[in-house]
Amino acid sequence: MSGGVAPEQPDGARVLRADVEILANGVEGGANRRLALRLPAGWPGFAPGQFLMLSPGAVGAARRDDPLLPRPMAIYRVGEAGGGAPGLEVLYRVTGRGTALLSDARAGERVRIVGPLGHGFPPPDPGAEALLVGGGTGIASLFELARRAAPRARVRVLLGARTASDLMGRGDFERLDAGLDVATEDGSAGRRGLVTELLERSLHAEAVVYACGPTPMLRRVAALAHAARARAFVSLENTMACGFGVCLGCAVPCAAGGYALVCRAGPVFAADAVAWEGLP
Amino acid sequence: MKEGGKAAQPLRSEAQPSGERGGRARHAGGVPSTGGAGPGPAGIDTRVDLGGIALRNPVLTASGTFGYGTEFAPFLDLRRIGGFVAKSLTLEPRQGNPPPRIVETPAGMLNAIGLENVGVDAFLAEKLPALPEGVAVVASVFETEIDRYAEACKRLTGPPRVVGIEVNASCPHVKSGGIEFGQRAELLARLVRATRGATSLPLLVKLSPNVTDIAEMARVCEAEGADALSLVNTLQALDVDVETRRPALRNVLGGLSGPAIRPVALRMVFQASRAVRLPICGIGGIASAEDAIKFLLCGATAIQVGTANYLNPMAAVEIAEGIAEYAARHGFARVADIVGALELP
Numbered sequence: 001m002s003g004g005v006a007p008e009q010p011d012g013a014r015v016l017r018a019d020v021e022i023l024a025n026g027v028e029g030g031a032n033r034r035l036a037l038r039l040p041a042g043w044p045g046f047a048p049g050q051f052l053m054l055s056p057g058a059v060g061a062a063r064r065d066d067p068l069l070p071r072p073m074a075i076y077r078v079g080e081a082g083g084g085a086p087g088l089e090v091l092y093r094v095t096g097r098g099t100a101l102l103s104d105a106r107a108g109e110r111v112r113i114v115g116p117l118g119h120g121f122p123p124p125d126p127g128a129e130a131l132l133v134g135g136g137t138g139i140a141s142l143f144e145l146a147r148r149a150a151p152r153a154r155v156r157v158l159l160g161a162r163t164a165s166d167l168m169g170r171g172d173f174e175r176l177d178a179g180l181d182v183a184t185e186d187g188s189a190g191r192r193g194l195v196t197e198l199l200e201r202s203l204h205a206e207a208v209v210y211a212c213g214p215t216p217m218l219r220r221v222a223a224l225a226h227a228a229r230a231r232a233f234v235s236l237e238n239t240m241a242c243g244f245g246v247c248l249g250c251a252v253p254c255a256a257g258g259y260a261l262v263c264r265a266g267p268v269f270a271a272d273a274v275a276w277e278g279l280p
Numbered sequence: 281m282k283e284g285g286k287a288a289q290p291l292r293s294e295a296q297p298s299g300e301r302g303g304r305a306r307h308a309g310g311v312p313s314t315g316g317a318g319p320g321p322a323g324i325d326t327r328v329d330l331g332g333i334a335l336r337n338p339v340l341t342a343s344g345t346f347g348y349g350t351e352f353a354p355f356l357d358l359r360r361i362g363g364f365v366a367k368s369l370t371l372e373p374r375q376g377n378p379p380p381r382i383v384e385t386p387a388g389m390l391n392a393i394g395l396e397n398v399g400v401d402a403f404l405a406e407k408l409p410a411l412p413e414g415v416a417v418v419a420s421v422f423e424t425e426i427d428r429y430a431e432a433c434k435r436l437t438g439p440p441r442v443v444g445i446e447v448n449a450s451c452p453h454v455k456s457g458g459i460e461f462g463q464r465a466e467l468l469a470r471l472v473r474a475t476r477g478a479t480s481l482p483l484l485v486k487l488s489p490n491v492t493d494i495a496e497m498a499r500v501c502e503a504e505g506a507d508a509l510s511l512v513n514t515l516q517a518l519d520v521d522v523e524t525r526r527p528a529l530r531n532v533l534g535g536l537s538g539p540a541i542r543p544v545a546l547r548m549v550f551q552a553s554r555a556v557r558l559p560i561c562g563i564g565g566i567a568s569a570e571d572a573i574k575f576l577l578c579g580a581t582a583i584q585v586g587t588a589n590y591l592n593p594m595a596a597v598e599i600a601e602g603i604a605e606y607a608a609r610h611g612f613a614r615v616a617d618i619v620g621a622l623e624l625p
């Protein structure tokens with residue numbers, strides 16, 4: 001489990017750009033991969049829900065212009081990697097050219113990171129009931145929140161994916177002192193169906209909901225929480241070129257009007273602050 | 281001002297880092313002192329003069345890719361780059377376009393941000409004072425009507441930190457059916473004339489590459505009193521998601537940037553530099569010192585780093601250092617001597 005190597009600092013404290021060594025880059029299940037990176041010097045710690053921009057593949061001697069942009073990826077945890085070295089872990093899914101290149105990178109090669117970026121999840125109040133809802137690769141954003149909140153709040157983790165092998169990090173969640181429910185669309189693990197159906201049955205006004213996953217799932221979470229008068233925080237995904245507020249590519253519409261940048265105002269938003277009908 | 285055209289002359293170094301272009305009355309006493317030793321090997325003079333803007337080195341960052349400067353404070357010392365061109369400003373704040381606003385394309389990206397910006401007044405009141413001393417800030421203006429461009433230039437003239445104004449000529453002109461100002465010579469001439477009359481600061485005109493003859497547009501700007509040219513802006517482009525059968529961007533059309541456009545931009549800088557005597561700031565997919573040097577060799581006095589800032593927020597400083605190293609390795613005492621030093625067959 002996370003060895004507490006890095007101090008847990010408030011988000012927004014410091015941002016690094018570093019080319020860091022890959023300690024491991026292995027298959028997690030199906031198309032999912034687990035990447036462990038050597039923790040860069042001066043790593044400031046991170047808040048659960050913060051993310052990294054990660055180069056699409058190893059940084060080699062030869063320049064690569066294609067694919068061009070770094071990929072935003074949630075920080076899964078900072079823990080003990082092989083040999084006891086502090087490792088920065090990222091779980092990702094091979095879905096396109098960038099992640100395919102990343103999956104080809106070997107231990108000993110380096111990748112470029114910029115981070116930690118964005119604002120993470122506000123921690124639950126002591127003793128509160130926290131419902132963590134993760135869908136697909138969104139699961140990766142929730143592990144550190146679950147780990148830190150489990151000793152002080154009543155944490156229940158609801159994970160959903162298409163099929164059992166897509167449930168990233170499931171073993172890590174099982175080792176936490178937290179409740180765990182699973183749903184898969186094909187019924188190969190847990191209940192057959194959607195993770196939002198699990199939420200619907202557990203939700204009540206005193207619970208606080210934390211969710212990350214595909215937009216249709218988050219839209220449903222927001223609607224359920226609104227109907228149950230429960231507070232909800234969602235971590236949004238979006239295409240972004242920089243991750244630190246200058247490309248302005250990751251704007252999402254706000255309920256109050258105008259736009260907010262996922263990278264800077266988010267990725268975590270109060271669910272009722274998002275204009276869900278305007279999200280592509 | 282230098283006399284005569286150079287279109288028929290062989291390419292050679294034209295940039296003079298001293299105040300050769302500073303003799304115009306409206307610049308008297310107004311040449312900002314943002315010079316000083318730049319990064320790189322000792323003994324290399326990295327300074328260049330971009331139309332009356334004295335830069336400590338030839339590397340600026342392109343408008344829209346560097347925010348208002350402070351976003352890069354965690355990554356680099358802003359005083360180690362030549363300067364930066366701030367996000368394009370309109371008179372009033374703008375919210376920008378609905379998403380999706382960007383999409384990755386081969387060796388590049390498409391964007392249609394919609395000129396989201398805080399507006400001229402908030403820039404002057406909030407963004408400018410937040411920057412450290414000694415940073416050369418070029419303000420960029422963008423508007424829909426010529427008189428509004430001129431008003432924006434007027435308001436940006438005076439605050440001590442603004443060392444020049446770059447007029448973004450890629451805005452669609454509503455009264456002309458949406459054609460960009462920079463796509464029609466007559467419109468461009470009126471735009472440059474009006475903004476020239478509205479500011480005593482060095483005036484850069486950022487040209488659209490979406491034209492048949494870039495040299496003609498460059499000559500128009502020179503004739504109307506621009507001090508320098510920035511080129512190129514993004515190339516108008518389109519991408520499609522075949523699964524949804526929708527354009528990749530909500531705005532349908534976007535601007536292409538990144539390494540994909542670099543050879544096109546380099547060609548245009550080459551052509552423009554042979555058509556006018558104005559100093560040129562080269563822009564288009566520059567991501568390394570080698571890329572930047574190509575633009576200098578083809579006649580650019582300075583360059584702007586754009587999309588590369590997104591993937592490597594330290595790119596501009598690394599490029600500035602690499603240019604100085606190249607100068608040392610090739611026996612150039614001054615970076616300005618690289619400008620136009622292309623050996624043509």
